[in-house]
Amino acid sequence: MASDRRGSRWGVCALLFGALLAGCGGDDPSLTSGDADGAPAVSSPASTVPAPADYQVSGPVVAAPTCGRADGDCDPGDAGYALAEVRIEDGCVFLRTKADGRSVAVLWPTGTTSDPTSADVVLPDGEPVGNGDLVDAGGGEGSEATLATFYPGLDVPPMLLACAGRDGIDGFLHLDNVTLISG
Secondary structure (H helix, E strand, O other): OHHHHHHHHHHHHHHHHHHHHHHOOOOOHHHOOEOOOOOEEEEOOOOEEEOOOOOEEEOOEEEOOOOOOOOOOOOOOOOOOOOEEEEEEOOEEEEEEOOOOOEEEEEEOOOOEEOOOOOOEEOOOOOEEOOOOEEEEEEEEOOHHHHHHHOOOOOOOHHHHHHHOOOOOOOEEEEEEEEEEEO
16 A cells, blocks of 8 residues: 555656646746857846857957846946057057056957957947047956956956056956047
8 A cells, every 4th residue: 555655646746747847848938048149048036148258359359248147237347547548559459547657458348349450449339449549438447356257157368368467557447438539
């Protein structure tokens, strides 16, 4: 009699487990393994967000990937340089502040690229920014640790770290906005 109960309990458990699995394959898009473009998804109890794409490297420009945090908060802060000169030198892009002459390498906003014919930085809105141009830039001081929280699972491009580690360069700035002042 005890073995009959165990057998029927296992049968009920198997039936319930099968029903549970069948319910997981529906048309609910939040249950898929990626977004519409096929990018893997990162799940959290509150939402499903696309995993960050990799850093975008275009010529001397390194641009941030899309935000990879479930809360969508990848704001780098407000330690930005109000007014800075763009310097494109030896495969790196730097900003040099007008206030104190301090220079930093740059992690540009998502969507920033480089024009292969002119080597200008091309902002996400299509505005070209060249060597010596003056920009109003905002963002936060960058660090590998901070970037790891914004873009989990991605390694900071070695090119950005190499540019930030040059003599006379004070690390890098993670920009979230840039406006051309004069070119």
